[in-house]
Amino acid sequence: MTVDSASDVADALVRKYAEGDTVLTNVFAAFAAIAWYNAIELIVLCFASFKRRRGCYFWSLLISSAAIIPHCLGYVLLFFPTGVSSYACVTLIICGWIPMITGQSMVLWSRLHLVLQNTKVLWGVLGMIIINAICLQIPTTVLLYGTVAEPTSAFATGYNVMERIQLVGFCVQELIISGLYVWETGKLLRLRPQGRPHGILLQLLAINIVILVLDVAVVAIEYIGYYAVQVMFKPVTYGIKLKLEYAILGKLVAIARGSYADELPSSSQDIISFPSSQISPSNTDSRRNFHQHYSAPWFMQRSHHSTTYTSSGN
Numbered sequence: 001m002t003v004d005s006a007s008d009v010a011d012a013l014v015r016k017y018a019e020g021d022t023v024l025t026n027v028f029a030a031f032a033a034i035a036w037y038n039a040i041e042l043i044v045l046c047f048a049s050f051k052r053r054r055g056c057y058f059w060s061l062l063i064s065s066a067a068i069i070p071h072c073l074g075y076v077l078l079f080f081p082t083g084v085s086s087y088a089c090v091t092l093i094i095c096g097w098i099p100m101i102t103g104q105s106m107v108l109w110s111r112l113h114l115v116l117q118n119t120k121v122l123w124g125v126l127g128m129i130i131i132n133a134i135c136l137q138i139p140t141t142v143l144l145y146g147t148v149a150e151p152t153s154a155f156a157t158g159y160n161v162m163e164r165i166q167l168v169g170f171c172v173q174e175l176i177i178s179g180l181y182v183w184e185t186g187k188l189l190r191l192r193p194q195g196r197p198h199g200i201l202l203q204l205l206a207i208n209i210v211i212l213v214l215d216v217a218v219v220a221i222e223y224i225g226y227y228a229v230q231v232m233f234k235p236v237t238y239g240i241k242l243k244l245e246y247a248i249l250g251k252l253v254a255i256a257r258g259s260y261a262d263e264l265p266s267s268s269q270d271i272i273s274f275p276s277s278q279i280s281p282s283n284t285d286s287r288r289n290f291h292q293h294y295s296a297p298w299f300m301q302r303s304h305h306s307t308t309y310t311s312s313g314n
Helices: 006-014 022-049 056-079 086-112 119-149 154-190 197-224 227-257 284-293
Strands: none
Touching (some): 022 056, 086 119
């Protein structure tokens, strides 16, 4: 089903697809199953991977992973003839959508701390996340409830516009954060004369490109006109992106062990405990040379009076 007008968006929200569209029913069921499987696996992986369950990185990973479940459930109940109130369905959708979207950005922001030492940029990125959450998610929520209440009203027209704006807005936001991460990681790797920095950088670039392609795919499906497919496909993409987060983190840990692993904050040390991982001693001369060119980010600094590390998430 294509969505070419505001009335089509409203119809996509209130229509029960199981009543006649066998293909869409099967597609929705497949997307829902994949999204829920990814969410459950991510929750288990989150608890299994962190030694200490605290910090912004851990909680943003956990919350954004768990949020996939109610978000997807809301659309399943809305699109299928379950008899559940449309308002209850939309409430589930919104309660999952807000932490899923903003939580993903907070995951990227928390990870950015590990390679970026400019506090102004870090606070600027956090401010961007907060402003976008307020300016994009609140109006979308209001318009979504209005569209369900009055499918033929101006709410449907507003929601049709706002849905596309927020999709592009959050896509650009994640692109900016990922771009900063790749740029700063590249600078960090160039300071290391040993190992295979170019190979690791290429792998990080490839993973971030995959994440970008997933974001663009969601936006493209929306602009093509397949609104119902887009909203069911989105939880799948966010589950995949969160899984790729662990792959990125593994590469970052490998870099850190060869340079300043002992200066990583507790929020990052918590995840350096995969069963197959063994911390190898780094070369003292190489580490000394590294610190002559690179100072650890502000939250990684060690107190002169304590051996406790601090991070913005703890």
